Amino acid sequence: MVRVRFAPSPTGYLHLGNARTALFNYIYAKHTGGKIVLRIEDTDRERSKKEYEDMLIDDLKWLGIEWDEGPDVGGEYAPYRQSERTEIYKEYVEKLKESGHIYKCFCTPEELEEERKKAMAEGRPPRYSGKCRNLSPEEIKKLEEEGKPYVWRFRVPDGEYIVFEDLIKGTVEINVDEFGDFVIVRSDGSPVYNFVVVVDDALMKITHVIRGEDHLSNTPKQILIYRALGFQEPKFAHLPIILGEDRSKLSKRHGAVSVRAFRDDGYVSEAMFNGLALLGWHPKGDNEVLSKEEIIAEFDIEDVHNAPAVFDRAKLKWLNGVYIREKLDIDDLTRRAVPFFEGFGYRADLEYYKKVMKAIRDSIETLMDIEERAKPFFVDDFHYSEDGKKFLEDENGYKVVQLFYEKIKDMDDITKEDFKKITKEIQKETGIKGKGLFMPIRVALTGETSGVDIATLVEVIGIERVKHRIKRALEYFG
């Protein structure tokens, strides 16, 4: 039984990179019929906040990712918050003490910093020298009596090579001399990340660790801990990281990179899911627009590309447009659009929103575009654009609008067909056609020279508002 996990730190919004990692874990679990657990890595007390955890969970759910075990749903291997597992960690630290895998190190941060600098200057990897590795019991006793603080370090075997098969990278081989004895327990008694991850993953029976490539160099340290504790090592899969346009790791300075930001910017979750899955993975066929189910069915972790990927905003936007105009059901789409309509101050009932969405869905890429595109359906006292004014300042243009008003002023209802009939009549009577005919009417009704289909607009906003807008234009340009 495959068991994977997603283990974010609640230190901010759900980042695109993390979201992608979560997504691949989820897809892999579903594809293999396995389970996925959500674990909150909140050992960094300074930065971790409960509200961030809630937002993380909210964003994950919005994306369409569900988990079988986690802090909110519980599970066989609870608790799922690292801050609630300190007793467990203590127990395993004891084991390492007993087996002699870790030792006390009294070096001060200043001394270590000094060592690091020196090593770098001499072209050696900046690693701990192993100074306290062989302190005699007497020396240790003395230092402790002096009240000197200490950390516990892992005794890394000299010159050993750690080799593991990464599902994405292939065989990875690292000489442990590169990092030297690393810290397991801080001077305040708290265990360090590399240690708790191993304990948690092992105890939670995680079989596949799928995470970002930035963890690749942590892996040998973790493997050492797995072995020291007698745990079975899981399989590893390191996902290529996501880069910004400048080819550095995607971060806040690349603009909106949180799932929340995209959600707020009018992206729909299905497009996000699809788009994120396409970052480093590609379906067999040419069709890239795939549902969650299709992705799950086709996904294979070994097909993940192994080079870092620059995040393509334009493509995600295009994908979002595809979902808006082709994939989502109109009622569903309308429901999701409501907060946006309201946010723009466009007030109406659901039926009206639906008509508007029907009219504009083909021309928007995000729900944010509703502001511009739906404006004519809601705003009556608009400004006339400079380009637009020309059509009404024109004699023929004004005449067309005048005539149009004559024809509708006694109507108490208007449909698309009525509108077409009327414009046809005007064309016959005046000989004006094409742009010369439609533009003045468009400008009179919307103030702009481009936008939604006028016949549709007229039908949706209704005869009274049409009359009002035409009269207004006639007065304005008369």
Add this chain to the structure above:
RNA sequence: GCCCCCGUCGUCUAGCCAGGCCUAGGACACCGGCCUUUCACGCCGGCGACACGGGUUCGAAUCCCGUCGGGGGCACCA
């Protein structure tokens, strides 16, 4: 500085592991055309890449080596 990972159109990628089917396929973006009362949508077309240099081979995007380039990591952060 050291270690590790990576290198196909501007971007995401297919092909690479099992060399000929590749005059390298698709998608986004861009450009042009068509459709259309406008803008969009849609449709059609175009532009555009195997980083470089050596091998191996009858034959290399595919295998090997080197160079260059990019990225990640080197914490008492996760």
